Amino acid sequence: MNTNREHLCDVLVIGSGAAGLSLALRVAERAKVIVLSKGPLSEGATYYAQGGIAAVFDEADSxxxxxxDTNIAGAGLCEQDTVQFIAENAKECVQWLIDGGVPFDQVETAKDEAPRYHLTREGGHSHRRILHAADATGMAMQTTLQDNVLSHPNIEIFERYNALDLITEDKVGGRKDKVVGAYIWNRNQEHVETVRAKFVVLATGGASKVYQYTSNPDVSSGDGIAMAWRSGCRVANLEFNQFHPTCLFHPDARNFLLTEALRGEGLT
Ligand SMILES: Cc1cc2nc3c(=O)[nH]c(=O)nc-3n(C[C@H](O)[C@H](O)[C@H](O)COP(=O)(O)OP(=O)(O)OC[C@H]3O[C@@H](n4cnc5c(N)ncnc54)[C@H](O)[C@@H]3O)c2cc1C
Structure with missing residues (x-):
């Protein structure tokens, strides 16, 4: 492949949604990080998420x-260790977002009281456990994380760069199962460049855009899954895709999600 430019970093994060930006912020305390986004930095499922994020904050909840609730919604197919881990760690992760400045809606409290968050309900939850920022929670998360990443001295952002393929060490005479970087397409200047990194993180989101009708954005085209597969990773559970039951359909416009709170609050 013809490459014009090589970049070096400790950690290459492919994807600038909630997953990629959160990870970048956490590792940037100890490492030089490059974050790639295929389109504009904010374009991904995270920006469009509306309803909110689930965590046990209410004292009456557990x-x-x-x-x-997760197991019921997952029809018995969920991996127990994963469900337990996520439910146990959700509050701490949401607190990390709050500490980073995400403006989740609060209920009014007395001046000397600690802030309390407004909890709504969504489909499948038997308790109020959804923290939200009005009905644009993803936008609030994405823009806050972006501000934090953009002001971090250890993080470099490559906007409008498509990761094309991972580079395995066998390309330079080493192991086939070791990833040492990626080929990236600079969309601004229309040429291929390379990134050499000690660690490469795939945070490229989902693949729902393979379907004609989806609430997911165009960037959700499963690139990371394909790159991982081509580099020798096993992939699994590809049959699981997010479909929202409440979308607005108009023949001349891009369809979009009608809030999930409609269902959780029993309005549909
Ligand atoms: C309309 C909608 C509503 C939702 N509502 C909720 C909700 O209320 N609550 C909830 O918990 N979840 C909700 N979700 C799901 C949630 O948004 C996602 O699970 C979450 O945001 C995924 O984050 P992510 O960082 O993994 O992926 P994304 O936010 O999709 O980010 C993927 C990133 O990867 C980049 N990328 C992809 N391919 C490449 C490539 N080849 N090279 C470089 N970069 C690449 C993209 O540019 C993007 O920056 C909703 C999703 C949608 C679409």
Missing amino acids: IESHVN
Whole structure:
């Protein structure tokens, strides 16, 4: 492949949604990070998420109940260790977002009281456990994380760069199962460049855009899954895709999600 430019970093994060930006911020305390986004930095499923994010904040709620609801919604197919881990760690992760400045809606409290968050309900949850920023939670998360990433001295952002393929060490006479970087397409100047990194993180989101009708954005085309597969990773559970039951359809416009709170609050 013809490449014009090589970049070096400790950690290459492919994807600038909630997953990629959160990870970048956490590792940037100790490492030089490059974050790639295929389109504009904000373009991904995260920006379009509306309803909110689930965590046990209410005293009347419990981890056990969150695990139970998740298992019911997952029709018995969920991996128990994963469900337990997520339910147990959700509050701490949401607190990390709050500390980073994400403006989740609060209920009014007395001046000397600690802030309390407004909790809504969404489909499948037996308790109020959804923290939200009005009905644009993803936008609030994405823009806050972006501000934090953009002001971090250890993070470099490559906007409008498509990761094309991972580079495995066998290309330079080493192991086939070791990833040492990626070929990237500079969309601004229309040429291929390379990134050499100690660690490469795939945070490229989902693949729902393979379907004609989806609430997901165009960038959700499964690139990371394909790159991982081509580099020798096993892939699994590809049959699971997010479909929202409440979308607005108009023949001349891009369809979009009608809030999930409609269902959770029993309005549909
Ligand atoms: C309309 C909608 C509503 C939703 N509502 C909720 C909700 O209320 N609550 C909830 O918990 N979840 C919700 N979700 C799901 C949630 O948004 C996603 O699970 C989450 O945002 C995924 O984050 P991510 O960082 O993994 O992916 P994304 O946010 O999709 O980010 C993927 C990133 O990868 C980049 N990328 C992809 N391919 C390449 C490539 N080849 N090279 C370089 N970069 C690449 C993209 O540019 C993007 O920056 C909703 C999703 C949608 C679409």
